[in-house]
Amino acid sequence: MPSFGSVSEERRHRKQRLAAGFRLFSRFGFDEGVAGHITARDPELTDHFWVNPLGMHFSQIRVRDLLLVNDRGEVVEGNWPVNTAAFVIHSAVHAARPDVVSAAHSHSTYGRAFSALGRALDPITQDACAFHGDHALFDDYTGVVLDVEEGKRIAHALGEHKAAILRNHGLLTVGHSVDEAVWWFITMERTCQVQLLAEAAGPTTKIDPEMAALTATQVGNHVAGWYSFQPLFDRIVAEQPDLLEE
Numbered sequence: 001m002p003s004f005g006s007v008s009e010e011r012r013h014r015k016q017r018l019a020a021g022f023r024l025f026s027r028f029g030f031d032e033g034v035a036g037h038i039t040a041r042d043p044e045l046t047d048h049f050w051v052n053p054l055g056m057h058f059s060q061i062r063v064r065d066l067l068l069v070n071d072r073g074e075v076v077e078g079n080w081p082v083n084t085a086a087f088v089i090h091s092a093v094h095a096a097r098p099d100v101v102s103a104a105h106s107h108s109t110y111g112r113a114f115s116a117l118g119r120a121l122d123p124i125t126q127d128a129c130a131f132h133g134d135h136a137l138f139d140d141y142t143g144v145v146l147d148v149e150e151g152k153r154i155a156h157a158l159g160e161h162k163a164a165i166l167r168n169h170g171l172l173t174v175g176h177s178v179d180e181a182v183w184w185f186i187t188m189e190r191t192c193q194v195q196l197l198a199e200a201a202g203p204t205t206k207i208d209p210e211m212a213a214l215t216a217t218q219v220g221n222h223v224a225g226w227y228s229f230q231p232l233f234d235r236i237v238a239e240q241p242d243l244l245e246e
């Protein structure tokens with residue numbers, strides 16, 4: 001994992017990862033109109049975060065387009081508006097979890113479908129074990145998240161976990177790096193898809209709790225999450241180098 005000689009170097013790194021995260025979200029079809037946001041905490045102004053401009057397609061976001069938002073929801077760098085729901089959810093998560101560098105949320109199809117079931121994921125595959133004992137269900141829905149109190153309730157439900165299923169809404173993931181938060185989102189979305197497919201075909205066999213817990217430590221740790229993102233970053237930068245424009 002990288003280390004940095006200065007905050008400006010670390011900031012640039014986080015912004016590059018963030019822009020790449022949006023391109024990957026687009027590539028995987030995690031867009032629905034203007035819904036969805038990924039944030040990266042600023043390494044210096046730690047109550048500020050970088051986020052996508054409201055209304056700019058994920059596939060067109062470059063490093064230079066990212067907005068810096070303060071703890072009051074004001075855009076202090078950039079010329080586009082910020083999504084109110086992005087501020088409300090992510091500011092609460094970043095405030096409640098000092099360990100979290102990045103949080104990701106979008107209205108991806110399978111995460112949304114699974115969220116309608118109002119239940120947690122089962123450890124039915126090796127990959128699903130990344131979420132075993134490490135995701136929460138926000139078992140409520142009260143409309144579009146525009147109230148800071150609702151953001152706090154989501155952050156409270158997330159607790160110390162890496163992810164939450166927001167009932168009737170979609171998925172939320174967090175990480176100690178942008179790399180990790182984006183990877184958990186991608187693999188959680190696919191985990192929802194796999195469980196929906198498997199349950200549609202018939203009864204599933206769950207990995208026993210002891211093995212699921214062991215596997216969680218293997219595939220669900222911070223380094224594994226960071227590492228899994230690296231080939232995706234390399235691929236998207238090779239395909240769409242303009243994402244790095246500053």
Ligand SMILES: [Zn+2]
Nearest residue numbers: 035036106169
């Ligand atoms: Zn949403």
